[in-house]
Structure formats: C-alpha cells, structure tokens
Amino acid sequence: MNALRTTALALWILLLALPAAAVIETYEFSEPELEKRYRQLSQELRCPKCQNQNIADSNAPISQDLRRLLHQQLEAGASDGEILEYMVARYGEFVRYRPAFNAATAILWLAPVLLLLGGAAGLLMLLRGRKQSPATLDSNDQARLTALLKTAEKDA
Amino acid sequence: MAPRLKLFLPLILFVVLAAFLFRGLSLDPTALPSALIDRPLPDFQLTGLADDRPLTRADVIGEAALFNVWATWCISCRVEHPYLQQLADSGVPIYGINYKDEDEAARRWLRDLGDPYLVNIVDREGTLGVDLGVYGAPETYLVDAEGVIRYRHVGVIDERVWRDTLEPLWREILALETMP
Numbered sequence: 001m002n003a004l005r006t007t008a009l010a011l012w013i014l015l016l017a018l019p020a021a022a023v024i025e026t027y028e029f030s031e032p033e034l035e036k037r038y039r040q041l042s043q044e045l046r047c048p049k050c051q052n053q054n055i056a057d058s059n060a061p062i063s064q065d066l067r068r069l070l071h072q073q074l075e076a077g078a079s080d081g082e083i084l085e086y087m088v089a090r091y092g093e094f095v096r097y098r099p100a101f102n103a104a105t106a107i108l109w110l111a112p113v114l115l116l117l118g119g120a121a122g123l124l125m126l127l128r129g130r131k132q133s134p135a136t137l138d139s140n141d142q143a144r145l146t147a148l149l150k151t152a153e154k155d156a
Numbered sequence: 157m158a159p160r161l162k163l164f165l166p167l168i169l170f171v172v173l174a175a176f177l178f179r180g181l182s183l184d185p186t187a188l189p190s191a192l193i194d195r196p197l198p199d200f201q202l203t204g205l206a207d208d209r210p211l212t213r214a215d216v217i218g219e220a221a222l223f224n225v226w227a228t229w230c231i232s233c234r235v236e237h238p239y240l241q242q243l244a245d246s247g248v249p250i251y252g253i254n255y256k257d258e259d260e261a262a263r264r265w266l267r268d269l270g271d272p273y274l275v276n277i278v279d280r281e282g283t284l285g286v287d288l289g290v291y292g293a294p295e296t297y298l299v300d301a302e303g304v305i306r307y308r309h310v311g312v313i314d315e316r317v318w319r320d321t322l323e324p325l326w327r328e329i330l331a332l333e334t335m336p
Contacts, residue, residue, distance in 0.1 A: 048188060048291035061256065062291045065282050090289040092191035 025064070027071040034074045041070055041083060044098060048091050190297075190308035191289050197223070197303045198287035205254055205262055205276035216275065217303035220329045221249040222296055224273070224313075225285065227257040228265045230293040236312040237269050243318065244272035248326070252276035255285050255293050298322065300329045 042056035252273035
C-alpha cells in the first residue's frame with residue numbers, strides 16, 4: 001500500500017516536471033524540409049540580446065520574435081539567403097555565427113590562418129637555429145676540456 | 157635576433173597582452189553597432205497610444221527628433237523617464253515607441269509619471285522593433301529631419317550620456333538642418 005502511494009506520488013511529481021521541458025514553443029511546418037531548414041537557421045542565427053546563444057537555445061523575448069519571423073518567412077517560401085539578408089539588414093553581421101566575408105569581418109576569418117602561419121614560421125626558425133649551431137670547439141677550448149676531464153678523473 | 161633581445165621577448169609579450177586586456181576592461185561587450193545607421197527610419201503602419209489613430213512614418217518625420225523605445229515592463233525605462241521629461245521640457249522633440257506593452261499600463265504610466273513624448277507609436281507585436289533592430293528596451297534613436305537614423309543609444313539616457321554622446325550629435329544634426 002505504502003509502496004503504491006510512493007509510486008503514485010513519484011509519477012505525479014514527474015507529470016509536474018513535464019511543462020518545464022516545453023518552455024520553447026514549437027511550430028508546425030507544412031513540409032518536413034522546412035522544419036529542417038528552421039532548425040539549421042535558428043542554430044546559425046545569434047541572439048542579439050544574449051550574445052553567446054543562438055536563437056534556438058535562447059528564451060529571450062527577442063529570440064522568440066526572431067523564431068516567429070523565421071517560421072513565417074520559411075512558410076512564405078523565402079530562401080535561406082533572403083532570410084539571412086533580412087536579419088543582417090536589421091541586426092548587422094553580428095546576428096550570424098558565420099558572418100559574410102567583408103572588410104569588417106576579415107580579421108575574424110583570417111586571424112586563425114595568420115596565427116597558424118606565424119606559429120609555423122616561428123617553429124621553423126627555432127628548429128633551423130638549433131641545427132645551425134653544432135658544438136664546435138677550437139683547439140684552445142679542446143685543450144682546456146681535455147685538461148678538465150683529466151682532473152675530474154683524478155678526483156674520482 | 158640578438159640573444160639580448162630574445163631575453164626580453166616574454167616581457168614584451170606580457171606588455172602587449174596586458175595592454176589589450178586593459179583596453180578590454182573599459183569596453184562594453186554588449187554594445188552592438190546598429191545596422192541602420194544612415195539608413196531611413198523603416199516604414200510602419202501602427203496606431204497612436206493616446207487615441208488609437210493610425211500612424212505611419214510620414215506622420216513622425218519632418219524635424220529632427222529622438223525616438224525612444226520603451227515599455228512599462230522595462231525597469232531601466234523608469235530610471236530614464238525623468239531625464240527624458242527634462243529633455244522634452246528643454247525643447248527636444250521625442251517620439252515614443254511603446255514596445256511590446258499593454259496600452260492601458262502604458263497610458264497609466266504616462267498619467268502617473270508625466271508624458272515627455274510628442275506621440276507614442278504602439279508597437280505591440282514588436283514589428284517596428286524588429287525593423288529597427290531593437291533587442292531590448294530602452295533604446296533611443298537620433299533621427300534627422302530627412303527621416304534618416306543617425307545614431308542609436310542602447311540603455312538608459314542620463315545626463316552624462318546626453319552631455320558626452322548624444323548632445324554633440326544632436327547639435328550636429330540641428331546645424332545641418334538649418335544649413336541652406
């Protein structure tokens with residue numbers, strides 16, 4: 001009896017927790033293809049308010065608005081390019097996680113390549129420098145070295 | 157590279173890094189440049205808050221003005237409200253964009269706290285907000301007499317913001333307007 005009551009209580013609590021999983025609204029799509037694109041685009045569009053989240057993950061009011069717009073535009077038959085252009089015209093390149101290449105975003109795109117090249121160049125120089133200095137001793141030093149080694153042997 | 161110089165390499169790296177980090181301390185990472193600077197104020201067909209009269213872009217341009225995006229749910233808007241009133245009293249035309257709000261609450265707010273706005277545009281669904289690239293309230297746009305957006309300020313306007321940032325731009329816009 002007691003076990004039954006505990007199970008019932010546990011189930012009841014579990015039921016209460018369900019709405020928490022459904023905070024972000026869902027949209028109906030006329031075609032599964034549209035839903036796929038919705039998912040893709042909402043992950044690529046960045047929430048302007050909460051800067052390190054995409055609009056799929058964020059529950060900020062502005063993300064809700066942008067998701068609604070995204071759904072509307074997809075259903076209206078807009079292409080991915082048109083939708084991105086629409087968003088960028090309003091929120092700037094910032095709204096895309098993969099911004100278009102232009103003067104302002106060049107450093108963003110090129111910095112990793114430049115850093116890699118710089119690192120490779122540095123490494124190359126370091127390795128070459130090491131190779132170019134083999135241990136060479138002139139006759140004077142050679143004589144001193146032998147003398148030192150001899151004294152060391154005697155001491156031992 | 158001279159070996160002496162090599163010795164100082166870590167120090168040089170440290171100084172460069174420290175300079176960047178120090179600069180970062182005074183940058184606001186949430187400040188975004190508006191995509192609409194030097195673009196015309198977007199077209200809209202909405203209504204006025206006071207009398208539900210239809211309003212379009214043509215009704216609110218013609219002279220340089222501030223466009224202030226606000227809502228009763230926005231706490232910072234309450235903070236900046238007295239300063240907006242002060243600006244309005246000193247003769248700066250301010251249009252309100254009542255953003256995703258309830259009309260009744262907004263009217264009560266203006267009754268209780270004073271109304272610095274020439275007209276309030278009701279943007280209940282946030283459509284004008286999206287066209288403007290609004291991502292939170294309060295935001296304030298400087299729009300010139302031609303209806304072109306010249307500047308956007310995100311956040312509260314207080315005396316310091318006005319004096320240091322907005323007023324110089326505002327004077328510039330007014331000066332251009334009076335030029336033949």
